């Protein structure tokens with residue numbers, strides 16, 4: 442008996458290349474796309490190890506947990522690393538990046554996360570890209586949590602290595618990811634003796650064995666199911682329209698912030714300023730005396746379908762995440778999340794206004810339509 446997932450015709454090189462071309466269109470880029478057969482951490486690590494080495498002076502911007510990881514990889518490569526850490530309740534500014542360059546003129550590589558699903562903030566990449574370009578440094582961007590939720594434009598912004606994954610706002614699988622690579626980034630890698638070769642982490646292998654040969658034959662058997670899923674989720678975004686998909690995320694985030702403020706009970710948006718809040722996910726600060734992970738566990742008990750999670754690591758005590766991305770980028774998911782949190786807060790003896798919160802979610806929609 443044939444099985445719909447198992448007995449598939451082999452994925453051709455032409456089909457693989459056409460999926461890459463669709464990803465390039467999604468990013469509005471003319472750069473090369475390297476699709477990697479693994480979760481986004483594969484190209485995130487591969488791109489750093491390919492581009493950075495002992496001669497590199499890297500400015501590593503930390504606005505969430507991934508920045509910490511990038512710094513570790515960079516140091517591991519032998520790079521000199523200047524960490525620019527900002528509190529998780531805000532975003533980094535282009536001015537802070539400019540000051541870092543002024544203080545350390547040798548910086549030739551900048552690593553930055555665009556939106557942080559883990560901390561709920563988003564960084565002004567267009568403005569930062571301008572500063573980085575003026576200084577001639579290479580810009581590496583983790584756009585895993587922003588692609589599909591807000592504009593990601595590597596060419597317009599001067600991003601040299603832009604990594605995306607399908608598992609957040611694209612509503613796809615976690616097992617496949619991609620990186621767009623500028624000519625400058627290829628040159629940097631070619632000049633880096635420590636860049637991985639004959640390795641799963643190697644971007645240069647893909648250039649040599651796939652791109653430079655005109656993408657006629659695949660270097661190894663592709664992860665077929667993941668590639669088909671990537672194709673399907675890009676196709677769905679194209680059908681809905683990227684702008685409509687981004688608008689859904691943006692309005693879910695606005696509704697979550699307005700609803701959380703109206704809910705009360707000591708719950709408040711974790712990211713202070715609306716402009717710093719990521720469209721992909723909204724983080725909330727638990728009321729004092731309430732452990733966020735316990736509150737989330739209780740809310741999930743009352744409604745297991747809501748997209749709630751506690752913050753990772755040490756943030757589990759104070760941070761609640763409303764992961765309104767992909768299929769959950771709806772006002773309904775936000776309403777259900779706030780209702781479940783309201784019930785959990787009430788059972789802890791706190792006074793909340795669930796009706797008011799749900800009204801705020803709906804009012805937010807009306808004011809957007811009027812405006």
Ligand SMILES: *Cc1c(COP(=O)(O)O)cnc(C)c1O
Nearest residue numbers: 481507556557558559583585586
């Ligand atoms: C989700 C995400 C990733 C992918 O990492 P996972 O922890 O495996 O989901 C990478 N970077 C950012 C900014 C993300 O939000």
